[in-house]
Amino acid sequence: MTATPTPRVTIKDVAARAGVSKGAVSLAFNHKPGLSDATRDRIFRAAHELGWAPSLTARTLAGSRVDVVGLAVCRPARVLGLEPWYMEFVSGVQSVLAEHSSSLLLRLVRNMDEEVGVQEAWWRARQIGGSILVDFRADDPRAAMTQRLGMPAVAVGHPSLTGGLTSVWTDDATAVTEAVRYLAALGHRRIARVGGAADLGHTAIRTAAFDQAAGTLALAGAWQVGTDFSGDAGARATRSLLTAARADRPTAILYDNDIMAVAGLSVAAEMGLRVPEDVSLLAWDDSQLCRLTHPTLSAMSHDVHGFGADVARTLFSVIAGGEGGSHPVPTPVLMPRGSTAPPR
Amino acid sequence: MTATPTPRVTIKDVAARAGVSKGAVSLAFNHKPGLSDATRDRIFRAAHELGWAPSLTARTLAGSRVDVVGLAVCRPARVLGLEPWYMEFVSGVQSVLAEHSSSLLLRLVRNMDEEVGVQEAWWRARQIGGSILVDFRADDPRAAMTQRLGMPAVAVGHPSLTGGLTSVWTDDATAVTEAVRYLAALGHRRIARVGGAADLGHTAIRTAAFDQAAGTLALAGAWQVGTDFSGDAGARATRSLLTAARADRPTAILYDNDIMAVAGLSVAAEMGLRVPEDVSLLAWDDSQLCRLTHPTLSAMSHDVHGFGADVARTLFSVIAGGEGGSHPVPTPVLMPRGSTAPPR
């Protein structure tokens, strides 16, 4: 079926049908004062009969405010698809966008250069009114870009990473510390962490926090491995951690997301190790996935949906010219389940 | 940090700096004939120096073509986040959109009414140039809506579901048949299927195909259970299938996505059944998840990324006024792994 080129109805048609000027229609549809109720009714009726709604494009051009928010995500699709985090985050963002009847422009990019290019093109082309920036790295160019363009933006990440941008963040350092202390309290003295991509800022924060906690607790062994967040990498890391001689092997492993923890679980099974008797596993992010495994996965849990909503709210306030600053959201909390127990 | 209201540079500034009229700038940026190379160069240089790019908003208003594609997805966020399918699909769509330098407007909706509302609002407000429609149901209102609005659209789903819309689809019936025949060939005589949401068109197609295959092969037992695609539901379904007396219990289960198969795997473990010795499991969609479990999951596999790309290409051809029609893409193929074997 080919699309029929519909004769598009405009504000002029509505005005004509209601017997008013187009200015009046504009007033009515923006709920501004200066019209009698009778006229208002007539206008809405006419619009409804003609099936008209104001063109956002024209409205944007005239009013110079854009009701679209950008989000560029820079991770390989095969990793992204498996990370429940993003969809939950997006869903939280949308819940707030919907209230403001604005929309999300989503783009998957392959690297930072591409992301910077996309953000800049969006902004230059007046496609977005502001942007959500995720996955900050060391020397991230996006804070500078944002400032240079004068583009409203909210950064997801610890203020130390986001170069002065308004940011929303979870206190990963405290959460890592809590995780390690929990495992230590269970009696684990040799603990490993399978971390995310090393160039990601929040990975560095967690890595540092893990080191510090291991030192404070004087653990007998503390390993950290970097990955790309993919299940494959999580499996490889787990395999290499668990193939060590028994006495040298971690008895507990902390993962940076839940997909790697799932992979770790099956590596343990494949190696004939029982979870949690032989090795305890602790996930991060706590999507539903953690409750679908056997045993269920203990996890550092937080409300990703709510987090997304907070980010969107903050972005709107920045767009409105409100104060920026730093907005911490609740620290992930430990959700103990079946994959953690005292070591044998 | 508050956004500084940058004095936005427009085509006029570029024209002034290059010493030409804005019409000339427009010609240059649309690669249209009628300018000398020298002038063209001067214009591009001026634009570059000022950091100008044409406003898509203004361009759309004037040219009445919109470079944005809509996608509204109607599944609960907690299910969505876990379904690698969507992100892979989106990534495929984007790979084609990027070539046309257009963008994806994404919206998560809660029900069909909301989706219809969103699509209609997008179109009326000239926010999108066309839309991708997924998850067709019985009596789906979207074909009618699309026709009524004259909105270019591509439907993802079998032509029997999509009411005459241009559609791109996989031959699920054949794939289900192949899956059942494979399990039967292994020697399974009691086979179950844990299906998706019953009101989804492709679920119905698979259900019918399963029934037919079961009949043709004269299976001793064939069960089908409907779910909402969530891991929880998959676990419940599996549990209820496997708690039957041994002689009445399926020896193989086919799942409609991979997350439910993962859940099924852990239910089997929890019940002390070994996979594949006691029960064979066969997943659908074959994301990386299927290779992260122990045992790895056999699956009906297809190229979701490529599928998304095909859909996007088809949409562009529809927007360009090209012929619609029905575009089948390759049928999912069986990828045997560790979760299927002859019954004991």
Add this chain to the structure above:
DNA sequence: GCCTCTTACTGGACCGGTTAAGGGAGTGCG
């Protein structure tokens, strides 16, 4: 009855591009 103040609405400039029509300079040809 005249002046002021509201209220309700109109007219038109404007946002930042595209595009068709038009115009001036240079070249080829009879």
Add this chain to the structure above:
DNA sequence: CGCACTCCCTTAACCGGTCCAGTAAGAGGC
């Protein structure tokens, strides 16, 4: 030399809204 024909560029209308200045009509006050 005059005419037609290109080539290159300008002019101005237009897309579909917003918004502000202006106006007409009615109400209220003295």
